[in-house]
Amino acid sequence: MNDRYRLLGLCLFLLATVGLCVGYASADLWSTPSSADVAGDPAGHDGERAFVFGEVESIDADEGTVAVRVDSATIAVTDVDRAVLSQLEPGGSLQVVGTVQDGGVTLAATNTVVDYRGPGDRLFVYGTSILGGLLAAGAFLRHWRINARRLRFEPRDRGER
Structure with a gap:
């Protein structure tokens, strides 16, 4: 194959890739507040459904709560499933979908996913x-x-x- 055709094919491929990236970046994939939104203005998102990533600081298995560090704030995640609690360790990562409550201090979990159980x-x-x-x-x-x-x-x- 001629080198010109290879170069032209490579340029077209790169142009299509950049076009897909621009389209992806302009799409609103996060219709709910993110971790940074909740940590930046906790009271402003009270009563909203949020999607939060955080590092586990402490676990209270009796109450079913987990203290999660999100950016510079600590949020208490309530209503955590017992099976998820048994997998967690302090220092692990947790994803939580839930409703922001009590002025952004509490997040009532509807769905939780353990990213990493521990460091x-x-x-x-x-x-x-x-x-x-x-x-x-x-x-x-x-x-x-x-x-x-x-x-x-x-x-x-x-x-x-």
Whole structure:
């Protein structure tokens, strides 16, 4: 294939990608207040349904509440499912959809998702991702080599392995 056609195809692909990104950025995907909105003006969102990400500070299994740090504010999440409470550890991440109450101090949860149970889970996720990427790169470079002069990959000869 001619290099001009490759360059033209690459430019068209990049232009289409940028167009999709602009369309995605202009769409209103968050019709509810976010974590930053609730933390910035808690009383202004009282009675509204919100979607909040936060770091777990403390857990009260008897009351079914979790204290969550959102930006610079701490919000008490109530009505948390017992199964979710048993999975949480302080330092973990939690996503909550619920109604803001008591001037933004409390969030009555309708749905909760545990992102990371504790700080060790984040290390495991990143570690396995890096290991998988290195294994994939090694398998690829076992069969292909980089030609720096022509800026392309070329298949390795059988004797080069």
